[in-house]
Amino acid sequence: VRFKIISLKMIIILTQCFPPKVGGIENLIENLSLELSKIYEVLVLADQHDKNRDVEYDYIFKKNITIKRFGGIKFFRRRKKILYLKKYLETKNVTCIIGDSWKSFELCIDKLNNQSIFSICLAHGNEIISKHSDYKKRLITTLNKVSHIICNSNYTKDLVMKTGVLNQSITCIHPGAQNNINLPDETIPKITGNPIIVTLARLEKRKGHLYILSAIAKLKNQYPNILYVIAGSGRELSNLQKIVMNLKIESNVLFVGNINNNEKNFLFKKTDLMVMPTTDESDNRSIEGFGIAYIEAAFYGVPSIASNIGGTPEAVIHEETGLILSKIDDVYSVLQNLISDKTKIKKLGQNAKIRAESNYQWKNVIKNYLHIIDKIDRKN
Secondary structure, eight states: OOOOOOOSOEEEEEESOOTTSOSHHHHHHHHHHHHHTTTSEEEEEEEOSOHHHHHHHHHHTTTTOEEEEEOSOHHHHHHHHHHHHHHHHTTSOEEEEEESSHHHHTTTHHHHHHTTOEEEEEEOSGGGSOSSHHHHHHHHHHHHHSSEEEESSHHHHHHHHHTTOOOOOEEEOOOOBOOOTTSOOOOOTTOOOSSEEEEESOOOGGGOHHHHHHHHHHHHHHOTTOEEEEEOOOTTHHHHHHHHHHTTOGGGEEEEESOOHHHHHHHHHHOSEEEEOOOOBGGGTBOOSOOHHHHHHHTTTOOEEEESSTTHHHHSOBTTTEEEESSGGGHHHHHHHHHTOHHHHHHHHHHHHHHHHHHOBHHHHHHHHHHHHHHHHHHO
16 A cells, blocks of 8 residues: 655646546556656646536546646646746755646746756657657757757657757656556447457557458458447547448447547456557647556556557567557457457467566556655655
8 A cells, every 4th residue: 555645845837638548648648647646746737628527527636636627728828837837946845846747837847947846757658759850949949948858769769869859868767557457347238249259449540440340341251240440539539430331331330439548347358359559640730649548458458559659569569468569550460360360369468467467557657757756765
């Protein structure tokens, strides 16, 4: 049992991405905040997305963390948040500021450095890809000024360094994932099939749903009861639904929308394979920096099929915890071969579970963050 240490020392987290909004970064910032709150007083300065849902969420966690939300259009929202932060810094003993990305530091990093307040900036992938020279200049300027950069993968670390960032204080810490296996199940209707394949992701082009749907259309001849569960929401929903109709695979595909941790528990206990063959959409500033969903599946002994794009080969180890596609068009053949080899699925799943439990539980991952923060404490 870990007890919260009563301390005047505080960590402030600046974030645009925070629950109840759903996503990988939201997942990371939530768990990072909650783990840090076991040792430090934690204040989260977050964007407001849905006032009613935000209030409900903030009430649930009010004993753990203090959450202050900022609404309105982005230009004013960012400035209101930084104004609040500056006033707060005048009265509190703050150990460090953690930002979800360089954008959260852009308006305040000079102030923090003038007051000798340590800053840790997270880097995920998408936000590092620059569309134009002004964006790149702002990114490099801010990242060179923060005290420390923590990247979610070695791929993202390389991405940061290739932009021309000269900051030498840069570390790779893979995100932790939440192990929901001991939570009560919350039933999702119609989860029946054999085999059951899942993609848990925001519905975006780069997540590779289209390639899986094409494979399902072929596989249903051999496996008439195959079920492909698409969990998540996003702008590609209507397009994917049209493709399902055109391929005449309505009885083999189930859209379940965003699911909570209890529903994840129910779903992954029934899942044979997690499949998310991400594509390179870097021209549209979209890339997979790591892939927490692969690890979430791994806690249940579910292996994954992923592509060799971005940081996904660090989340899924080829021929050990799943399979990495050499090219995206191999989705059908790789799926077909793996589905027919239950022994291999079981072995890959066992390896994935061992790796997830050893390396990716937040109680272990947080030690890497604390190692960096402890150095700050000693300096202060």
